Amino acid sequence: MCGRYVMAKAIGDLVAEAEAEADANLELRQSWNVAPTSDVPVVLERLVDGATVRQVHVARWGLVPAWAKDISVGVRAFNARSETLLEKPTFRDAVRARRCAVPMEGYYEWKAGPGNTRQPYFVHRRDGKLSWFAGLYEWWADPAVPAGDPDRWLLSTSVITLAAPDPQDDDPVLAGLGSLHDRLPLPLSPAALADWTAPGTLSNTAALDLLAQVLGQAYTTAAAWRIDPVDAAVGNVRNDGPWLLEPGPEEPAEQEMLPFEAMAKD
Known part of the structure; x- marks a missing residue:
């Protein structure tokens, strides 16, 4: 499951690390406690005048498919x-045609x-440096907003998860x-990032092949990570700031979860 994360880099640093372009008016709030339904950056590639262009956009964390009646669908689709x-209606169109990367620190x-701690x-x-995670994105048109109004369109995203390694792994x-x-x-490794975000609509077979390729490099990429205990205050989504990353005691603490985080099966 990925239910909270850190994305506090300045937009200029993010654009530089992504080797992407972004709108000059793009705004991104720093956060050391990003939660579902927040606005988050995504990196995607689009064809512009026949050339592939990598772009940074801001999306709502919680995928809202085009067929949804309202944005509540995204609450449990983070x-x-x-x-x-390819089996779930919420994701199957996006994995074939709208793949992105979600940057996180x-x-x-x-x-x-013990107990509930x-x-x-x-x-x-x-x-x-930033880590990049495989994601999906969708554009949703709000039926309550007139056609032609730019506020009608909502960009949303979801982070893909996979089974964790064996706890008895040698690494x-x-x-x-x-x-x-x-x-x-x-x-996503740098190579997998390029492959995953490449624009174009894939067949089901090609989408499965791409997914298998990306899954194949996942553990190798993850082996370069660190796992550090942090302040228990991160469990409250209202707490935010770099102090949350200060070393915390490896002792269980009570965690306040958002309702849909507690319900999520990922």
Whole structure:
């Protein structure tokens, strides 16, 4: 599951690391406690005058498919299981035609302790650079807003997850990820980032082949991460700031979860 994460880099730094372009008026709020339904950056590629252009956009975290009657569909669609992407109506069109990358400085995961307690950990790259995770995006037209009004269109996204490594893996990082949670967001190496975001509509077979290719590099990419205990205050979505990343005691603490985070099966 990926239910909270950190994205506090300035938009200029994000654009530089993504080797992308962005609208001069693009605004992005720094956050050390990003939660579902927040506005988040996504990186996607589009064909512009016959050339492939990588762009940074801001999307609502929680995928709202084009056929949805309202945005409430996205409340529980902030994660998408890799195993069932082509089976679920919410995701199957997007995986064939609207693939993106979701940049993060790292994400939080909670390890269960005695009773209802959980200890939060921050999973991130050792070198401090951004991690890129496979995502999907959709454009949704609000039927209550007149056609032609730019406010009619909502861009939304979901982060794809995969099964976590075996807790008994020989690699200590992969074993740690496996003992932390049974799911993890699908990471992208630089090469996988380019392949995943390449524009174009794929057949079901081609989409499955691409997904298999990206899944094949996931654990190798994840093995370069760190897993650090952090302040238990991150469990409250109202808390935000760099102080949340300060080392925390490896002791279980109570976690306040958003209602739809508690319901999510990813």
